[in-house]
Amino acid sequence: MHSAEPDHDVRTLTLEAFADTIIPGEKRHPEDRAVAGVSTGGGAVAAGAVPILETPEGGMEGALDDLAVALNGHARAYCASHDLEPDPALPFVGLSYDHRTALVQQLVSPDHPEKMMWVGVAMFSYMAFDTGAHMHTTEALAAGHPGLRTLGFADPDEDGLWRFPQYSYGRQLADIHPDTDATGSPS
Amino acid sequence: MTARQKTDVLVVGSGFGGAIAAYHLAAGGAKVVVLERGPWLSGEEFDHDFKFGSSTTRVFDFVVGDGMSILGGNCVGGGSVVYFATMPRAPRFVFERRGSIGRRMWPGSITRDALEPWYDRVAEALPITPTGWDEVPYIGGVFAAACRAAGHTVNPSPSAVDTSLCTNCNWMMSGCRFDAKRSLLLNYLPAALSHGAEIRPLHEVQKITRTDDGSYQVHYSTIDEVDYRQHTGGGVIEAKIVVLAAGAGATPVILQRSEADLGPMPHAVGRYFSGNGERLNTAVLEDEKVRELLGLSRDEQKAYKGYQIGRGPVVASWDRLDGDLPEYERFSLEQLYFPPGFGTILAQIPDADGPSWFGPRKKEMLRKWQSWLTVFTMSEDDNEGVFGPPPPTGNSARLSQQLLGFGALSYRPTANTLRGWEVSDAAVKQILEHDGLARVMPWTNDVIGAYTVHPLASCRIGDDPHSSALDDRHELRGHPGIFVTDGSAVPGALTVNPAFTIAALAERAMPGIVRAARARGVNVVYGAPSPEGATSSRKATAAAAAAMVGG
Numbered sequence: 001m002h003s004a005e006p007d008h009d010v011r012t013l014t015l016e017a018f019a020d021t022i023i024p025g026e027k028r029h030p031e032d033r034a035v036a037g038v039s040t041g042g043g044a045v046a047a048g049a050v051p052i053l054e055t056p057e058g059g060m061e062g063a064l065d066d067l068a069v070a071l072n073g074h075a076r077a078y079c080a081s082h083d084l085e086p087d088p089a090l091p092f093v094g095l096s097y098d099h100r101t102a103l104v105q106q107l108v109s110p111d112h113p114e115k116m117m118w119v120g121v122a123m124f125s126y127m128a129f130d131t132g133a134h135m136h137t138t139e140a141l142a143a144g145h146p147g148l149r150t151l152g153f154a155d156p157d158e159d160g161l162w163r164f165p166q167y168s169y170g171r172q173l174a175d176i177h178p179d180t181d182a183t184g185s186p187s
Numbered sequence: 188m189t190a191r192q193k194t195d196v197l198v199v200g201s202g203f204g205g206a207i208a209a210y211h212l213a214a215g216g217a218k219v220v221v222l223e224r225g226p227w228l229s230g231e232e233f234d235h236d237f238k239f240g241s242s243t244t245r246v247f248d249f250v251v252g253d254g255m256s257i258l259g260g261n262c263v264g265g266g267s268v269v270y271f272a273t274m275p276r277a278p279r280f281v282f283e284r285r286g287s288i289g290r291r292m293w294p295g296s297i298t299r300d301a302l303e304p305w306y307d308r309v310a311e312a313l314p315i316t317p318t319g320w321d322e323v324p325y326i327g328g329v330f331a332a333a334c335r336a337a338g339h340t341v342n343p344s345p346s347a348v349d350t351s352l353c354t355n356c357n358w359m360m361s362g363c364r365f366d367a368k369r370s371l372l373l374n375y376l377p378a379a380l381s382h383g384a385e386i387r388p389l390h391e392v393q394k395i396t397r398t399d400d401g402s403y404q405v406h407y408s409t410i411d412e413v414d415y416r417q418h419t420g421g422g423v424i425e426a427k428i429v430v431l432a433a434g435a436g437a438t439p440v441i442l443q444r445s446e447a448d449l450g451p452m453p454h455a456v457g458r459y460f461s462g463n464g465e466r467l468n469t470a471v472l473e474d475e476k477v478r479e480l481l482g483l484s485r486d487e488q489k490a491y492k493g494y495q496i497g498r499g500p501v502v503a504s505w506d507r508l509d510g511d512l513p514e515y516e517r518f519s520l521e522q523l524y525f526p527p528g529f530g531t532i533l534a535q536i537p538d539a540d541g542p543s544w545f546g547p548r549k550k551e552m553l554r555k556w557q558s559w560l561t562v563f564t565m566s567e568d569d570n571e572g573v574f575g576p577p578p579p580t581g582n583s584a585r586l587s588q589q590l591l592g593f594g595a596l597s598y599r600p601t602a603n604t605l606r607g608w609e610v611s612d613a614a615v616k617q618i619l620e621h622d623g624l625a626r627v628m629p630w631t632n633d634v635i636g637a638y639t640v641h642p643l644a645s646c647r648i649g650d651d652p653h654s655s656a657l658d659d660r661h662e663l664r665g666h667p668g669i670f671v672t673d674g675s676a677v678p679g680a681l682t683v684n685p686a687f688t689i690a691a692l693a694e695r696a697m698p699g700i701v702r703a704a705r706a707r708g709v710n711v712v713y714g715a716p717s718p719e720g721a722t723s724s725r726k727a728t729a730a731a732a733a734a735m736v737g738g
Contacts, residue, residue, distance in 0.1 A: 022545040023553075039547045057239035059416075059587035105542055110633050116251070116593075119634055120586070122545065123532060129553075130527035131237035133244075138236070151527060151556040154495055161235050161364065163354035164324075164496040169483055172320040173331035174341035177505045183310065184317040184345040185276035186505045186519075186683065 010090060011068040012050055017093045018071060019049035019125040021100045025146065033090065036097035042146025048135070049128040053121070060124060067121065070114070078103045194220040195709040197405045197426035199392045199441065202265020203686060204432030204673030206375040207309075207693040208700065212430075213382035214715035215701055220385045220424060222407050224433070224581070225262035227388035229372055233362030237528060240413065243361040244589040249529065250436055250582060251591070254636035255462055255572055255598030257436040258529070261415075263388050265434065266674075266686060267370040268362050270640075271499030272347040273521070274315045274687040276306050280510030280517065281681050287459075287569045287601075292678040294650050294659035297695075304727040305691040310345075311724040312717045313369040315687065318343035322350045324497030325485060326560055329472065330522035330618075331502050332481040333625075337618040339504050344521070344684075348498055355497050357524050368498075378718035391418075391581055392441055395429060395669070396448040401707075403429045403668060408580060414588040418580065427707040428668050428700065432693075435460065435642035435675035436594065437582040439656075442646065442663070444577045453664040455656040456646050460572025460596060462639030464518065464680040466564040466608045467525070468615045469534040470625040471555050480622050492557040497524055500563060500684075507614065508682055515603040518566035518611045519683050520618070525561050533630035533638075534559075544631050560625070562615045566607035567680045570644055572598040598637060641685050646675035648692075660699035660735070661692075668707060672696050694728075698735035705737075 016034035025043025027035050035045050053060045060067075075091035078084070078099065087094025095103065107118040127133050129147035132140035138160045141148055156162045181187040195217040198205045205221055213219040226245055234241040246262035247269055260266040279299040286292045309315065323331070323343055331341040352367035359368050366373060380386065389410040396404045404423050411417035431438045439457035446452045477483050478490035485493065503521040510517075524530075535543040536552055575595035578584050583592030600608075612629050619625040630638075649655025652664055661676055663669040672693040674685060681688055701713040713736045716722045 023550050024547050039550050043550065055239060057244070057588045059585070059591065101541060101546060104545075108634065122634075126532040127528050130531055133237050133239050133528070136236055136238050136241075140237075147553075148527075150550070150554055152492075152554075153527070153556075156235065161354075162356035162358060164356065165354075166485070167324045167355040167493075167496050168321060169323070169325060169328040169485075170321045171328075173323075173328050173483075174335040174339070174502075176342045177340040177508075180342055180505075181276075183276065183306075183315075184342065186278040186342075186508045 011064060013090055013093050014068040014071055015050050015053060015064065016045045017100060018104065018121055019044035019128065021097070021104050022122045022125040023129045024097070033093050036100065038097045041150060044125040044129045047129040047145060047147040048132055049125045052128045052134045053124050055134055058124060060120065067117065074103060074107065192422065192424045194218045194424060194426050195711070196428045196430060196704060197222065197403070197424055198430045198432060199405065200265060200432035200434060200673060201263045201371070201376065201386060202260060202267060202432060202434060202673060203371065203690040204693045205265065205430065206371040206379065207690060208430040208432065208672055208697065209379040209384045210375045210382070210718060211697040211713065211715050212701065212704065212711060213379045213384035215711040215713055217704060217709050217711040218383070219379065220387065222390040222392050222405065223263045223386060223388050224391040224410065225260070225388065226412060227263040227386070228362060230366060231364065233364045235356065235358045235361070235364065240589070241361070246362055247360070247590055249591050250594040251635055252594045252596035252598065255596050256635045256638040257594070257596070257642045258638065258640045259434050259436055259642060263386060264371045264376060268372065269360050270686055271359060272368050273344045273500050273684045274347050275344050275503070275683045277681040277683055277688045278508045278510070284514060284567065284679055286679050287571070288651065288654045290651065292649060294648055296659045302691050302695065304724065304731065305695040306687060307727055308694045308717065308724040309687060309690040311721050312374050313347045315345050315347050318346050318501060323501050324355055325491055325493035326497050326524060327502035327522050329477060329481065329483060329491050329560060330562070332483055333618050334504050336481060337621055339506050339618060341502050341504050343502050344500065346501070353498055357495055357497055357499070357526065359498055360526055374718040392433065393580055394441060394445040394448065396445070398425060401668065402427050405429060416585045416588060427709055428670070428704045430700065431669065431671045432673035434673055435645045436596065438671055438673055438675045439574050439645040440577045440582040440595070443574065449666060451665070453656040454653055457574035459570040459644050459647055459654065460574065460598065460642065461568050461570045461644040461680045462572065462598065462637055463641040463643055463685060464564070464566030464568040464604065464607055464682070465637070465639045465641060466566065466611060467523070467533070467630040468562045468564070468612060468627050469630065470560045470562065470619045470627040471552060472558045472560055472625045473623060474558060476622065476624045480624055494524060494557050494559045499524055515567045515607045516610050517682055518564050518607060520611065520615060521563040521565070523561040523563040530561070531556070533634055535628040535631050537626040537628050544634060560619070564608065564611040565641070565680070565682050565684065566611055567682060568604040568607070569601040570679050571601050571604065572596055572645065574645065600637060641674070643674045643677045643685060644679050646671050647678045648676050649678055661696040662703065668703060670696065670700050670703070698732040702735065702737045
């Protein structure tokens with residue numbers, strides 16, 4: 001991978017398109033190219049994947065320029081091998097969702113030399129969607145964070161803490177193992 | 188900090204192995220210093236928050252290896268702060284396992300019967316109590332009812348949670364806000380402090396050297412409290428006895444890094460690592476089927492839909508913990524909640540015709556997250572993990588400020604391990620897929636390899652010097668005065684949650700460590716009561732302890 005400093009918008013759109021491949025969402029506006037729009041509701045992009053990749057806490061920030069350049073290089077090679085014309089400015093974004101998926105599957109396959117790098121970006125995409133780790137969880141929920149809301153993550157009490165006073169069916173629902181010892185352990 | 192410091196006993200790590208050692212040695216009169224790599228948090232510092240920099244990322248380490256990733260505690264209290272506090276004793280057959288070496292893996296002196304009084308000591312100290320069915324969260328109830336329908340038994344597991352304080356918030360992997368989880372912060376560690384032990388957080392031990400008089404020097408770096416990649420200083424402490432308890436992912440790495448100074452390490456240092464045979468399956472339950480088939484109901488709207496509610500794993504099926512079954516085909520199945528973040532990425536879509544762990548169909552699966560039920564297999568692996576050369580510092584090259592790094596562990600599951608997983612996957616399907624109750628898939632191992640929350644055996648006890656790094660008193664072979672008391676000392680997979688067994692082994696090791704300290708001129712005695720003063724379990728171990736401590 002060679003070092004380069006792509007246009008910031010190119011970098012953002014390219015990383016967004018990768019995150020959208022992992023957990024897709026609906027287009028943010030009619031001209032949205034990064035988000036393919038194959039799913040209803042917000043996906044990893046709306047959940048904050050790029051801000052999370054850019055946080056100093058995550059440790060990915062310094063690699064993002066190179067990642068975008070590399071991903072677009074892979075996209076050009078993918079186009080060449082599939083008889084597709086790459087988008088000159090945004091090769092990965094220019095791929096259809098199915099082609100993006102096929103390329104990402106190659107990049108995260110167990111024998112790909114760059115696998116851990118792309119798995120890393122996928123992990124941060126998941127973290128964005130599942131947790132909104134760039135925000136306090138209470139604030140993310142209050143703001144309607146698309147990932148936490150999609151999961152149906154419950155709201156906290158007024159003090160920002162979670163408590164579930166109703167939690168049990170309250171009765172024995174199976175026989176216990178006949179060899180259980182007096183302490184409740186397997187014997 | 189360059190001043191030369193001295194202590195009688197230097198303890199590396201403050202999880203079960205370190206906290207128990209610190210307490211007994213300090214209570215017995217030794218000067219004890221505990222160096223802990225992670226921060227020192229308690230009570231209200233344990234956040235209900237996924238944000239980077241909250242306790243969720245401060246107290247946890249996720250070390251990605253080649254074929255095996257380890258999740259573990261990184262804070263004062265170690266694994267006890269982040270664990271689920273499920274505390275079964277290991278079944279009898281485990282101690283008779285032969286594993287990959289073709290002979291009994293455990294030292295001849297340790298059987299379930301021999302360990303029983305040491306388990307009792309830990310049970311009294313934490314304490315560990317039985318769980319009643321009326322305390323089982325919905326998720327455990329659903330699993331139990333599904334097991335019953337499929338012809339299986341289920342047990343509520345003994346637990347170190349005070350259910351009178353528990354809110355079933357399921358944030359316990361970030362530390363318990365309500366002090367319901369009986370971590371070491373509530374028993375052994377405060378008792379150690381009251382006897383004068385000193386605990387230094389954010390001190391990461393890098394290596395050990397030897398002095399001319401046979402004592403040891405422990406070399407540490409101090410770690411920035413926010414960015415763990417930054418080292419802010421360092422120092423050296425001299426000690427007559429070193430107790431290593433940095434965890435099975437870190438203890439062997441410290442010893443590997445020390446080899447150039449200390450001389451050759453036993454062959455088994457950094458070998459025979461076990462991931463406790465761990466494997467996860469995620470089911471998505473059909474709520475109407477839960478109502479119809481299992482007769483369960485929360486209210487008119489919901490039969491289950493309660494994945495988020497509870498406190499990790501509370502019930503388990505032990506039908507396959509049968510000593511008559513072949514080795515590698517014995518396992519427990521435990522109902523589990525795994526929080527978002529790490530808990531969803533590896534779950535696979537049933538009948539995938541494209542990618543199995545990402546994409547639009549995975550998102551549809553995520554919409555049903557409250558109907559998920561994760562089943563945790565703990566089986567018998569083949570101790571196939573090996574640590575490569577250590578990184579420059581710590582046990583990983585840290586990527587993120589906290590939490591995420593890359594380590595040197597490599598793990599290639601053998602046919603034995605794979606067979607255990609296959610048999611357990613089939614058992615989970617048999618329990619949960621009957622009559623359309625749920626669809627189930629194992630987590631993929633193609634993304635980051637296998638994973639464990641219970642790393643074991645990377646510096647293990649045994650009778651055979653080739654396949655064990657420690658003798659049955661936990662002393663490092665060829666390096667008198669260095670003891671290892673954490674999960675790395677456990678010989679192999681336990682088929683159940685290992686914290687209780689790690690702690691019982693640490694309790695059992697204490698009389699021998701006291702004896703070694705006395706032989707090195709430390710004025711220390713063995714015989715402290717339970718941290719809160721109870722003495723009944725001490726009586727039960729008195730005879731064994733007297734023999735080990737030398738009268």
